[in-house]
Amino acid sequence: MILSINDIHVDYKGRSVLEGLGLNVDRGQVLTILGPNGVGKTTLLRCINAVLKPRTGTVMVENADVFRMEAGEIARRLGYVAQRNDAGRMTAFDAVLLGRKPHLGWKVSGNDLRMVDGALKQLGLEHLALRHLDEMSGGELQKVCIARALVQEPSVLLLDEPTSSLDLKNQMEILRMLCLVVRQHRLAAVMTMHDLNMALRFSDSLLFIRQGKVYWSGPKKELTSHMVEEVYGVPVDLLSHRGHTVVVPRSEAL
């Protein structure tokens, strides 16, 4: 297991948000965390990279305890792509170079610059290297943020709703590319998402949170319509279409 989380308890303002949550992810695997709004998906991601300290629980990355690491060490092992990213007056190249921060000494080395170029090429952004972020589309900006997380050379990528504000083409492109990178570099990715169909299409396993606990987690092919109904409170049908499972809400849901 590259990432192993056990018995996470988080309280917020005296209320219990996460109660004894755990999960495991292997190398080359994409896990998607699903659940209704406000159930604690982002909170869980923030616990994994120790931005938020849970009341109890452990997060182990490559068998090392994240809560015992200093901030730079965590950033070298876990790459985080936030849901909201600000586009300042900075070029794509410099924005990705920022991902080398956990490795940087006083000076930027040639190796740092070569890695940034490599990451931009991998994401098909090399022609935008000197474009400013505030002149980019949402999809391009999101790719820059993923490239930034990749040059951190992490073992685990954490992505908070990576496709929430993107059009269909960009959603497909980003997720396809993400799966490719995860397999190619033997990383693990944990992401949160609302779109069940995209989650079913692009992840290896799913984890549903309900009322602060893991309701169900497992390989995506074991998902049943009953589980979706229980978590979201909406009756659905699971259909198979050209080899993909799709979730379709029933009309009586409205």
Add this chain to the structure above:
Amino acid sequence: MSHFDHGQIPAEYRAYVGRKAFFLVVLTLLACFLLIAAVSLGTVRIPAGEVLLSFLGLGQDARAEIIIRSIRLPHALAAMLAGAGLAVAGAAMQSILRNPLGSPFTLGISQAGACGAAFAIMLLGTGTMQSTQASALGIANPYLTTLSAFVACMAASLVIIAIARIRGASPEVMVLSGVALGSLFSAGTMFLQYIADDVQLANMVFWAFGDVSRAGWPEVGFMSLTVMAALLFFVMNRWNYNAIDAGDETARGLGVRVEWVRLWGMLVASFVTAVIVSFLGIIGFVGLICPHMVRRIIGDDHRFLLPASALAGACLLLAADTAARLMLAPRVLPVAILTAFLGAPTFLYLLIRRRSP
């Protein structure tokens, strides 16, 4: 383990970074040129060659030596240091507070300094009538006034930092408490001015005009230590500020302790501002407009923005001070009046026209 061995360093990026470095070199040369010009120009004109010789310790003309060593050079250096300090603090503040209108004065530090000075002039009795050539008014004990202004500046900063510690170091809390404290200290100054006698009132008003000619060598020495240390601190944090620009969450993901960087950045910016304000009075807008002018030319990358802002601030304040000395010569116009004339329209322009998408 490197995932991206196939990358190269793009020539365009090298050229792009090279242009920024070139801009820094140009600013440095401009600063040197302005320093020579500022020392050379004045009621008594000293040839640039003589100024250069004097800088090298080879000055021939004894009268010119006295003018350079005891008047013009300390004033010019004070202007450069104050400009550099205020501008670099402003650039850092804009990032820390995530607010394009952030500057050291956003936190009410200048108002606190004015109030502290007014307090010293009124209640500690440092304001008196003098009949020197320079001015009919004078401050009998400049050190006590400076100290009082400095204490007030730091008190304002520490209150804001304390509030930020309690409420979490969010930019909104810092800006709003700064505005509130600024109003409080302004009211304090107005109250003191209202009950002051004529001489005290004139002294209070005069103190508030930022004027670099107050600085002698001891002030220049202290200011240079403070400004250099602050510049070093900010430059060491350049990647942290770049990360915060990308968003707090992203910065935390990159291993930046965002709250810690905010609090320390604010403390250092407040300290350097407090030193400058208490020595020279209020010099507005340099801290606001210099970083913005530099941003328009070389962008938001703090690796270049911070040193370039410092250099631009030094150039701007030195040029403004030289112009202020020459405009009404032999009378000297306080430089803050010129910088405010220059700064206020720029401020309004920035408010109306945000950066085009």
